[in-house]
Amino acid sequence: MSNFGPLVEVGWLRAHLGEDDLIVLDASAYLPAEGRDGRALYRQAHIPGARFFDIELFSDPETGLPHMAPSQGRFARLAGELGLRNDARVVVYDQKGLFSAARAWWLLKLFGHARLAVLDGGLPAWTGAGLATALGEPAPAAPTRLQVAFRPALLRGLGDVWANIDSGRELVLDARGAARFTGEAPELRAGIAPGHVPGSASLPFTELLEADGRLKPAATLRALFAARGADGARPVVTSCGSGLTAAILLLALEAASLPEGALYDGSWTEWGGREDTPKALGA
Incomplete structure (x- = not known):
């Protein structure tokens, strides 16, 4: 099948x-x-x-x-x-x-x-x-x-995401709520700094869902991704707080018939929990 x-x-x-x-x-x-x-x-x-x-x-x-x-x-x-x-x-x-x-x-x-x-x-x-x-x-x-x-192509680590800040080869999409992305809202876990990976774009996973928890239609998903620059031309890496909802973005990519993406497994808990990682605030 x-x-x-x-x-x-x-x-x-x-x-x-x-x-x-x-x-x-x-x-x-x-x-x-x-x-x-x-x-x-x-x-x-x-x-x-x-x-x-x-x-x-x-x-x-x-x-x-x-x-x-x-x-x-x-x-x-x-x-x-x-x-x-x-x-x-x-x-x-x-x-x-x-x-x-x-x-x-x-x-x-x-x-x-x-x-x-x-x-x-x-x-x-x-x-x-x-x-x-x-x-x-x-x-x-x-x-x-x-x-x-x-399948290592589906996985990204801290070093991959850090190197991508300069190269810009991949588009990093952040599935957390917009206020956490900008740093206006605190993180859910203690000791985690606010903000986002420099150069990443915000796409809260909730925007991909209907009120009943179903994914939105494929055409709507494609439009939401395209508005963030994810139109299939550049590989996508997804991130969130701890690697759960980042996977919703990957599922939505596939449901929208867009190229398969990869997941930054450590997500913001890893990135925001370190003192040496660069962090951006605001939109």
Whole structure:
């Protein structure tokens, strides 16, 4: 199914749920200030048969930064424990509509999974269609041995973004709210300076979403990207606070049929948490 993804609608998932080659993942995650537990909420209500994809587990525990991509070995081990298979179609969703599901989608892409989609509108779209949810946790899936193919072109580090300030080869889009980008609003984490990477452009992820959490139509997305200079001529790198919502911009690029982008994994938590990085204020 070469044309699978990047989005599927509730009607499609309802029609295909339970098929042998379909795996559904609840990748709900919340910011520390929200005080909510994605797994606990998953146990209260999830799409029947969905497995919980723990973004905190699928992270590098050694960096001191939140949500950093894990090593190939760690990813392969955790994905195998979750029962993921190379030949499976994987649909990811979250409890908000679209927030953290895109991060799981990007991680799976980063490690080479091809048949991927995000449920447009997430769990709210499912329940809003009057469809049933399940309680608790299903029995663990049979473990698998996943073949991982790391795609470094989808990932950027601090040095890449720093070098790009002078070269301007890539367009850095910041998914945080506009007031955080300008430095008018404080950061969500203590000890993080305000502002943005010099030369980057602001595109809050919320501007890409309808009120119900679905992505806006492809033509609207293309116009929003073009207004920031992302028209396909220059490679795009996305950033946010800690690597979650930057992935929404990457998903939207694909939904808009624009060239695939890369994610600055450390995002502003890394950049703004260092004293030696240059920082810009204002628009």
